[in-house]
Amino acid sequence: MLDLARPRATITTPAAAAVFTMVLTQGPVSRVEIARRTGLSSAAVTKAARPFIEAGYLAELAATERTGPGAGRPASPLAVRPDREYFLGVKITHEELIGVVTDLRSEVVASAHRPLPSTAPETVAAELAALTGDLLGRSPAYRERCRCLGLAVSGDVDRATGLVRYSPFLSWHDVPLGELATGATGLAVTVENDVKALTVAEHWFGEGxxxxxxxxxxxxxxxxxxxxxxxxxxxxxxxxxxxxxxxxxxxxxxxxxxxxxxxxxxxxxxxxxxxxxxxxxxxxxxxxxxxxxxxxxxxxxxxxxxxxxxxxxxxxxxxxxxxxxxxxxxxxxxxxxxxxxxxxxxxxxxxxxxxxxxxxxxxxxxxRPRPFEQWARGAAAVAIQTLFTLQER
Missing domain, CATH: 3.30.420.40 (ATPase, nucleotide binding domain)
Structure with a gap:
């Protein structure tokens, strides 16, 4: 049983980022293998992994391999606990919003489409609030464990500020989408170009x-x-x-x-x-x-x-x-x-x-073709990346 009172894990060092990313994208993987691939010492890997285990993001599996030849000590692989946190991702088109809820491994657990009556930024923000409310309302776990929303938009996007400088298909110029969406949903919002968002998903969880x-x-x-x-x-x-x-x-x-x-x-x-x-x-x-x-x-x-x-x-x-x-x-x-x-x-x-x-x-x-749900999954993958920058300290 997950303890929801536990705080989010904290990324404070490059070692912590390297360990968590490797387990997240390539796990289950043993500490020995993590040390071999990253160049970190075994002690550094253990130190970096401990906060994630204590916060419920990582789990130690039963020993299934050995750390050395012959009678070496059995190793306990580290694996992500996918249901520790959920993430929302939404792909915005000129006709509709496509939204998904994913777990920590970017597996889609819920999805929904919502037509857009117009592409006016205020209308889009209001429809985003309705869509996220629908998706999070499908399970108490989603509402309790979801803090982050990723948005994927075509065009020139400033991810650092959440500003959509130019989106030709939405006819947007200098739209503060991140600010509007945060105000409408109450979630921590990350805005990214849709192709870059899909690339993040492929890099961490797909062909890449x-x-x-x-x-x-x-x-x-x-x-x-x-x-x-x-x-x-x-x-x-x-x-x-x-x-x-x-x-x-x-x-x-x-x-x-x-x-x-x-x-x-x-x-x-x-x-x-x-x-x-x-x-x-x-x-x-x-x-x-x-x-x-x-x-x-x-x-x-x-x-x-x-x-x-x-x-x-x-x-x-x-x-x-x-x-x-x-x-x-x-x-x-x-x-x-x-x-x-x-x-x-x-x-x-x-x-x-x-x-x-x-x-x-x-x-x-x-x-390989990708339906729009996968583009929304890319937006959620961008939200997952916020684990590296939005941790409570």
Missing amino acids: VGTSSFALVTIGLGIGCAVVVDDRLVTGARGVAGEIGHVPVGGDGPPCHCGGRGCVEAIAGIPAVLHAARRALGEPELTLDGAIAAARAGDPAAREVFARAGTALGRAMAAMANLIGPERIVVSGDLPGLAAYELLEQHLRQSFTQQAFGAAADCLLVL
Whole structure:
């Protein structure tokens, strides 16, 4: 039985951060293995782990391995207690809020959708309050053990202040979303760019576990990208690092909304693909599902649209691989199902291999669609990171 009166664990040293992160993302793991991977002494690992055990975040499992050859002393692996704390994550789109409750291991335990009557910031804050109330009301444990809310928003986000500088799909400029959401929900709020939030989830709990450098590319209304180097999310001086959507790969055209020409987003973003498919097939009312169906049925014009999009994506990803050398690149997003990925994949991989330099071509490419619930999970993963900065002292 968890003792809810116990305070939250406190991160006060790099050793504590290293130990807790390793158990959280790669556990169960023994102290000996933690010491081996981190370079800390066994005594330092034990000292760092003790507060988390006492606060109920970590547990010692039954001894299942030995610390040395022969008759070495059995080791008791450390594991996270997932239900010690819960976290809310919400993905904000121009049409709805998608919310989840996750445990400490970022496993989704509850989810809900809530339509947005408008994208006015005050309306969004009010709907966030209603959504979080719904989700937390589903279990006394959620309400008692949830303190943090993560929000994922497209566009230029200042995570440190919770300010959304610019979100084109929400038509927002300089919106203090963190402040508004905190006032509406009473929770500690962290706001992050949606692609970066999804990358945090993949780095800690998904395809990026065990890698020190990887990248996530998303296909949707725009082309998003976030990069992890040396186990750190790269933000750049102004928070816009990794924007491969605006890498020019298409010569002088087509024009992009950013003002440039030939950007990846202007060729491979969903609006660009749909526009090109309508022109190629001569059907002004064609839907994206219709374009995918035509291409899967073998229509050469429709297939060429997806081939061009895949080629543009592969070239941009190769440029990124040449620059930072990630161990793997995960391609995700909100295209409608695996069918669209199948139409892109061959051309994406081929152009990537052709353009990547030397060993960069060995980078593992993983194509996997993600529903919006996973983007909300990314927002919750960002909230989980607040364990490192919002501890009671």
